[in-house]
Amino acid sequence: MSVNTKVNGQLVPSAGLYKVTTPIGMADIYSEDEREIGLWTDGKPLYQKTVHISSLPSSPYSQTTYYHNIADIDKICNWNGIATTPDGTTVAKFNIPHFDNTGFVQASSFTANVSKTVITIITGADRHTWTGDFTIHYTKTTDTPWSGKFVPQGYGYLSLADCYSLEEREVGCWTDGKPLYQKTIDLGSEGVQVPANGTAATTELSSGKDTLVWSTGISQSGKVFPHIGCSKGATYVQMENKTSNASNVRYFTYQYTKEHEYADDSTYVPNGSLAIHYSTNAQLIGTYVNSHKLYMKTLTLSSGTISDGVLDVGTTYIYGGKLIKCECSCTQVSNSRKCCLPLIRPTASESIYASAYVENNEIHAQILSDTDYELSDIEFTVYFAHAASV
Secondary structure, eight states, X not given: OOEEEEETTEEEEEOOOOOOOSOOOOOOOOXXXXXXXXXXXXXXXXXXXXXXXXXXOSSTTSXXXXXXXXXXXXXXXXXXXXXXXXXXXXXXXXXXXXXXXXBTTSTTOEEEEEOSSEEEEEESSOOTTXXXXXXXXXXXXXXXXXXXXXXXXXXXXXXXXXXXXXXXXXXXXXXXXXXXXXXXXXXXXXXXXXXXXXXXXXXXXXXXXXXXXXEEEEOTTOOEETTEEEEEOSSEEEEEEOSSSOEEESEEEEEEEETTOOGGGOSBOTTXXXXXXXXXXXXXXXXXXXXXXXXXXXXXXXXXXOBTTEEEEEEEEOSSOEEEEEEEEEEETTTTEEEEEOBOOXXXXXXXXXXXXXXXXXXXXXXXXXXOOEEEEEEEEEEEEEETTO
């Protein structure tokens, strides 16, 4: 079904929602097959592919190229590599690129570059018995914005860590359970020069940031700088360059947590699945058909009695939208039994149902039964759509 959503305050179309039949986690599944994993900042589908290299260069200090055989690349958005020793033990400190303290020409160093056609590698020693794995994120010339399977506002159906955006997005949770955020900063067409073995400030304020988790830089021409780190300056988040060459950065992407937030504040739970936060305030959880925003809201009532077949729980206003569905839980006072509605009894007259209807732009939440029941701890959740312009 076709939907619309907003990116940077503007309404844009997307390709549609995919029915989810299994839990969705934040785990990044690496594959030697091309996988669509999210969106780039221009709305184009973002792809990921891991390329295995069976033998790293044998000639020290010289460039060796390997074709990655990925067709129709438009932009290289990010990449990372790792070298593996002959016995199969992954040497984590030799992530590619790796520079020792004296520069890339030393024996323990690995450096690389990824273009639209090849991976170019330089090693400081004969590494032909070692293998390499390069994971590349990219967009394609054959795609147009919003032609992929994912949409930026993923709440309620899909939410992806790899949807790059110029706005702050919550993308998961850090090891301490705190919400993890990601943001891409456009530093302008001239970019910002990060000097060799130096730092340069971004336009992003450092105040309120807690842990800086990850960062990368991209030049105006699309060259990826995975060696660009980040730290908290006195006023701004700053880029760090630990290599002997200056780098001019156009796009700077980083992930971070915030001060004064806690593990239970996250939209996600530690295993990566979406957390569902019920609230007595309307919560935006996604997009419905016909360009409508999808909300959920829980109405509560401490106690009440079904009388003359109905108990009115409450109302909530909707702005020219529609009611989608409802759900309710409550406690039967007579036996202290907590139940979810509908509660089907052997005889229809004793059954209890949750019901909702719209009248004069208000949702009316009701509990129905032909038997008078006294109820307590009533929590009635309604799902409804507003017009996208609201």
